[in-house]
């Protein structure tokens with residue numbers, strides 16, 4: 102008799118294969134906040150659906166490959182799922198794994214790689230239109246909407262000649278391609294400090310250019326002495342109170358307190374921050390405060406000026422993107438779910454989470 106082979110691995114079942122076009126709560130953005138919102142809505146018995154234009158936790162996926170969070174793991178937890186790591190602070194890969202496990206644990210309905218383009222209709226009867234990677238259009242209906250679209254997709258531009266050329270990046274991933282090259286890093290916060298150090302440690306000749314008089318005081322406490330000592334030792338060249346005025350094919354021009362400096366250059370990392378997609382928020386009808394572009398919303402429920410549309414996560418802080426992060430944005434889900442429950446009269450807590 103033939104011996105039956107025991108397979109070493111089993112094929113995974115497709116997480117969410119059924120078309121799901123009608124949701125009680127439709128969440129735009131599968132970041133930590135969007136996930137927390139969907140989990141809390143599900144716990145309250147509402148049928149929830151998340152749509153993301155990229156992959157699950159798309160922003161974290163695009164962070165520098167070797168980034169380490171400044172937050173300890175328990176403060177990144179959502180849905181009461183424990184997050185433990187061997188070191189005091191989790192790294193990017195551990196966070197990606199954690200959020201994948203949470204999505205699986207709660208059987209979250211997530212449409213990845215679909216870009217939400219329009220929201221029409223009104224409270225309890227919204228219509229959401231997306232496009233996928235093949236330009237196909239999809240329609241969804243939802244009773245309530247949560248916008249948790251983050252800020253990492255749109256870089257703050259400096260507005261100088263040459264900024265839009267191929268040698269200029271607004272995101273830093275890894276150092277290897279810049280070995281033995283002249284690299285300018287613009288910025289004075291964490292992203293700039295960490296990129297400058299990583300590039301220097303992997304053989305790039307690094308010049309840091311920052312308009313402030315020193316590194317920003319938000320730089321992680323273990324990174325700051327490192328960057329300051331490299332600068333003191335002359336290993337990383339630094340120009341403070343300075344700006345980049347022009348980026349050419351093989352040079353950059355700096356404006357410094359000592360006058361203009363032209364230097365050889367191969368690549369530029371302009372790490373000057375990011376901002377929410379204000380146009381998208383406005384297109385939905387959400388009003389933004391004139392000064393800090395904060396969405397107008399009820400601070401208790403996070404319902405925006407458009408009835409039935411909630412805002413969550415870092416976008417609530419408008420341009421002040423360092424006010425809300427995962428640590429505090431993860432609690433928005435509970436506030437929103439409680440308000441939706443009040444308005445819709447409660448979902449069905451016995452509703453099987455993966456039923457359609």
Ligand SMILES: Cc1cc2nc3c(=O)[nH]c(=O)nc-3n(C[C@H](O)[C@H](O)[C@H](O)COP(=O)(O)OP(=O)(O)OC[C@H]3O[C@@H](n4cnc5c(N)ncnc54)[C@H](O)[C@@H]3O)c2cc1C
Pocket residue numbers: 129130131132133134135152153154155156157158159160161164165168169170171172215216217218249250251252253254292378381413414415416425426427428429430
């Ligand atoms: C390098 C770096 C390190 C950080 N370290 C920490 C840390 O240690 N601790 C901490 O608490 N915070 C940290 N932060 C900040 C934190 O990551 C963000 O505040 C957090 O990700 C915000 O969560 P969010 O869910 O609001 O938005 P995001 O995580 O940005 O999620 C938004 C999602 O919406 C999607 N989206 C946007 N527009 C659309 C659309 N129209 N249709 C469909 N999907 C859309 C995006 O693809 C994205 O997946 C760090 C940030 C950076 C850049």
